Amino acid sequence: MRVETKRTLKRFFRNPSSIIGLSILVFFTLVAIFAPYIAPPVSPMDPSRKIHDPYTMPKISWKQEPIPPTTRKDAEIKFIAEGLEKYVRKVSEEELRPLARNIIEGLDYESKVEVYVKVSITKTKIKNYLKDHLDQLKEAGFVNAENLINSFFENDLVLAAKKSFEILPEFSKYMDSLETEIEKFRKADCIKVVKYGYPKLEYDYAIKVVKDFTKVKGDIIDWMIEKKLITRKPIRAVDYHLFGMIDGRDIFYGVIWGTRTAFRIGLIVTFFSTIIGLVIGSIAGYYGGWIDEVLMRITDVFLSLPFLVAAIVLTTILGTGLDKVMVAMIIFGWMGTARLIRGNILQVKEEQYILAAKALGVKDFFIIMRHVIPNTIFPVVIQASMRMGSLVITAAALSFLGLGAPIGYADWGALLNYSRDWILGAQGEVFKYWFALTYPGIAMVLFVLAWNLLGDALRDTFDPRLRG
Amino acid sequence: MNREPILQVKDLKTYFYTEDGIVKAVDGVSFELYQGETLGIVGESGSGKSVTSLTIMRLLDEKARIEGGEVIFKGKELLKLSEEEMRKIRGNDIAMIFQEPMVALNPVYTIGDQIMEAIILHQKVKESEARKIAIDLLRKVGIPEPEKRVDQYPHQLSGGMRQRAMIAMALSCRPQILIADEPTTALDVTIQAQILELMKELQREYGMALIMITHDMGVIAETADRVAVMYAGKVVEYGTVDEIFKKPKHPYTYALLSSIPRLDVEKQELKSIPGTVPDPLNFPPGCRFHPRCDFAKEECKNIDPELVEVSPGHYTACPFYKVLEGVEVK
Numbered sequence: 001m002r003v004e005t006k007r008t009l010k011r012f013f014r015n016p017s018s019i020i021g022l023s024i025l026v027f028f029t030l031v032a033i034f035a036p037y038i039a040p041p042v043s044p045m046d047p048s049r050k051i052h053d054p055y056t057m058p059k060i061s062w063k064q065e066p067i068p069p070t071t072r073k074d075a076e077i078k079f080i081a082e083g084l085e086k087y088v089r090k091v092s093e094e095e096l097r098p099l100a101r102n103i104i105e106g107l108d109y110e111s112k113v114e115v116y117v118k119v120s121i122t123k124t125k126i127k128n129y130l131k132d133h134l135d136q137l138k139e140a141g142f143v144n145a146e147n148l149i150n151s152f153f154e155n156d157l158v159l160a161a162k163k164s165f166e167i168l169p170e171f172s173k174y175m176d177s178l179e180t181e182i183e184k185f186r187k188a189d190c191i192k193v194v195k196y197g198y199p200k201l202e203y204d205y206a207i208k209v210v211k212d213f214t215k216v217k218g219d220i221i222d223w224m225i226e227k228k229l230i231t232r233k234p235i236r237a238v239d240y241h242l243f244g245m246i247d248g249r250d251i252f253y254g255v256i257w258g259t260r261t262a263f264r265i266g267l268i269v270t271f272f273s274t275i276i277g278l279v280i281g282s283i284a285g286y287y288g289g290w291i292d293e294v295l296m297r298i299t300d301v302f303l304s305l306p307f308l309v310a311a312i313v314l315t316t317i318l319g320t321g322l323d324k325v326m327v328a329m330i331i332f333g334w335m336g337t338a339r340l341i342r343g344n345i346l347q348v349k350e351e352q353y354i355l356a357a358k359a360l361g362v363k364d365f366f367i368i369m370r371h372v373i374p375n376t377i378f379p380v381v382i383q384a385s386m387r388m389g390s391l392v393i394t395a396a397a398l399s400f401l402g403l404g405a406p407i408g409y410a411d412w413g414a415l416l417n418y419s420r421d422w423i424l425g426a427q428g429e430v431f432k433y434w435f436a437l438t439y440p441g442i443a444m445v446l447f448v449l450a451w452n453l454l455g456d457a458l459r460d461t462f463d464p465r466l467r468g
Numbered sequence: 469m470n471r472e473p474i475l476q477v478k479d480l481k482t483y484f485y486t487e488d489g490i491v492k493a494v495d496g497v498s499f500e501l502y503q504g505e506t507l508g509i510v511g512e513s514g515s516g517k518s519v520t521s522l523t524i525m526r527l528l529d530e531k532a533r534i535e536g537g538e539v540i541f542k543g544k545e546l547l548k549l550s551e552e553e554m555r556k557i558r559g560n561d562i563a564m565i566f567q568e569p570m571v572a573l574n575p576v577y578t579i580g581d582q583i584m585e586a587i588i589l590h591q592k593v594k595e596s597e598a599r600k601i602a603i604d605l606l607r608k609v610g611i612p613e614p615e616k617r618v619d620q621y622p623h624q625l626s627g628g629m630r631q632r633a634m635i636a637m638a639l640s641c642r643p644q645i646l647i648a649d650e651p652t653t654a655l656d657v658t659i660q661a662q663i664l665e666l667m668k669e670l671q672r673e674y675g676m677a678l679i680m681i682t683h684d685m686g687v688i689a690e691t692a693d694r695v696a697v698m699y700a701g702k703v704v705e706y707g708t709v710d711e712i713f714k715k716p717k718h719p720y721t722y723a724l725l726s727s728i729p730r731l732d733v734e735k736q737e738l739k740s741i742p743g744t745v746p747d748p749l750n751f752p753p754g755c756r757f758h759p760r761c762d763f764a765k766e767e768c769k770n771i772d773p774e775l776v777e778v779s780p781g782h783y784t785a786c787p788f789y790k791v792l793e794g795v796e797v798k
């Protein structure tokens with residue numbers, strides 16, 4: 001290695017801001033690379049994963065087509081549920097339709113929807129059920145079953161259910177699972193237990209969405225934060241949802257996979273817009289004359305369009321989506337680089353070593369590549385590294401306008417956007433939903449900061465104009 | 469001399485179209501350059517010497533337009549060549565070195581890199597081969613420890629060393645013509661002499677023709693065989709160095725000669741030419757030298773003097789050159 005290079009590298013790695021910036025970026029890079037291990041995506045191929053889902057409702061269901069039960073537990077619950085059916089108020093199809101439509105519209109991919117409807121199970125209903133099965137009970141050896149039933153229901157519902165074990169084992173299993181489900185829901189803030197005179201269980205309606213992955217390309221799935229339940233409310237950390245949930249989705253998953261999104265947006269957009277800017281700016285600056293005039297007027301036109309408006313117009317043509325937003329950011333993001341490089345080239349062009357190289361018959365292309373670019377590129381590199389960070393914020397703004405990442409996409413900006421309704425917390429509890437903003441917010445701030453620090457360090461070390 | 473000139477410039481005109489108006493930087497320049505000879509172009513700063521050389525090389529910026537004239541190199545009309553053909557001539561046939569060795573080398577590459585660039589480009593040799601050639605060239609231009617210097621950056625070299633490196637670069641493809649635009653102006657006097665000596669030596673060795681551009685009559689006396697004196701975009705006097713120095717036929721040449729500091733005269737008054745070089749946007753009417761000419765007559769304001777041959781090979785653009793006869797150069 002040349003002495004000069006060594007010295008420059010030494011200077012770079014002595015710079016505190018480069019060390020901090022690089023460390024953060026290395027951390028983010030590792031997170032991005034190992035995202036599938038840190039936050040494993042829910043694989044559609046692995047139905048057993050669904051068992052971990054604490055928000056699955058017992059299957060008392062309305063559905064169009066019977067779906068064969070996938071696990072033993074499901075089958076059992078279903079058996080009981082079918083038995084209970086006539087004691088449970090069935091929600092009519094009319095009631096369900098708008099509900100289902102809301103869900104489907106909120107979904108980010110084509111899906112099959114299975115709707116599980118609210119059950120309110122009261123003592124009376126269970127009592128009636130048992131009464132209807134008195135014969136069965138008596139056959140099983142409970143001679144004075146009627147008294148037994150009445151005595152159970154002096155106490156609360158769950159106890160009654162427990163006692164039912166002796167009478168109808170299946171029923172008790174159902175109640176057990178119901179109890180654990182209720183416990184989980186209670187922890188997660190999404191179940192209301194209301195008491196009217198008699199103890200009465202009442203669920204908020206709960207809807208389970210069964211994704212139909214057949215129509216989705218494999219790699220998209222990983223980018224989506226799986227929707228675990230329908231509630232807009234943030235849910236604080238529970239079980240393995242380390243950072244809590246927002247919009248029914250795991251924030252941790254979103255933050256981890258959002259690292260990949262951030263790098264993807266930053267790298268792709270910076271790379272392409274810098275290349276375009278470099279080409280246009282270099283040609284304009286190097287050749288000058290009418291070429292410069294034409295290219296710079298085009299640049300002015302692009303600059304005069306307000307970025308957001310232009311992006312909106314473009315996405316109406318191209319359609320929405322993160323890739324379209326990236327295209328828009330590239331198309332409307334090269335002008336700064338073009339102007340910067342042009343200015344630098346105009347300056348460098350006056351240098352005699354360019355004239356000297358020309359006088360030696362060096363080809364224009366090599367003059368640009370070997371003499372002009374190396375003496376003008378550093379400000380561009382620095383600008384690019386600063387832009388890496390801010391692009392993530394721009395993309396977030398576009399997602400916020402509904403142009404960018406679809407709902408549920410693992411993207412810090414999208415996560416923050418969901419959280420915006422909960423910034424103020426709950427009544428009397430300002431910080432109740434702190435987690436919804438804090439985790440994606442910290443990730444974003446660190447990411448932007450890291451790139452800016454790196455840019456600063458690069459400038460301090462390499463910019464030839466700052467070199468003594 | 470009956471030899472065919474290697475380079476012939478005929479009535480060259482290069483104007484700059486600026487916002488302020490037309491700058492007639494070169495407005496009628498003619499000269500010939502012969503194999504192995506040195507042509508000196510001399511004149512005050514701003515007289516159009518550099519623009520003349522850049523016009524020959526076709527390295528002018530986009531504001532400039534070549535309004536007329538011919539540049540004939542070995543029978544080829546350079547001004548009519550395509551850009552690509554011209555590029556092949558640059559460096560290969562005609563090379564150029566510049567005034568400021570401090571800025572004529574790219575700060576981000578080593579000396580070797582920059583010399584090798586030209587060698588690889590024109591001679592199509594491998595990099596290791598080019599490096600050897602570069603080291604040899606550096607040795608030839610008198611740079612000590614060329615094996616070490618070849619890997620150094622321009623800022624690690626002194627001005628004189630850089631100018632030597634520039635010369636090495638220019639000579640890397642053995643050009644037939646070397647244009648040196650004030651190669652020693654930025655250097656210390658002692659180093660100036662060394663560089664001039666080196667250039668003469670190399671010229672002899674390579675058999676090149678040299679165009680030595682300078683504002684310094686002393687440099688001309690040292691190096692040139694033939695001299696073109698330029699004033700305000702025009703060649704005002706043209707002849708062999710002996711003729712020019714001994715029998716100047718133009719008041720401007722006379723004034724330039726008078727301003728050379730002389731070692732043999734004690735207690736001399738350094739005479740500089742009164743007045744300044746005229747604004748090229750706005751040349752005085754008539755003979756452009758008349759506001760500063762010691763011999764100006766009233767009619768000088770109305771004439772447009774042409775170069776006329778006063779003795780074989782000696783031309784002047786002053787119709788009243790006879791006034792200088794018998795006048796001693798002070």
Ligand SMILES: Nc1ncnc2c1ncn2[C@@H]1O[C@H](COP(=O)(O)OP(=O)(O)O)[C@@H](O)[C@H]1O
Binds near residue numbers: 748
């Ligand atoms: N690029 C340019 N644009 C406009 N005017 C120029 C340019 N280059 C040179 N000139 C003008 O041309 C005239 C001659 O310049 P030059 O050839 O550099 O003089 P010198 O004899 O000192 O080398 C000067 O008056 C200068 O102002």
Ligand code: SF4
Binds near residue numbers: 788
């Ligand atoms: S023409 Fe007149 S002004 Fe011009 S140089 Fe001759 S004497 Fe001087």
Ligand SMILES: [Mg+2]
Binds near residue numbers: 514517519650
């Ligand atoms: Mg000059």
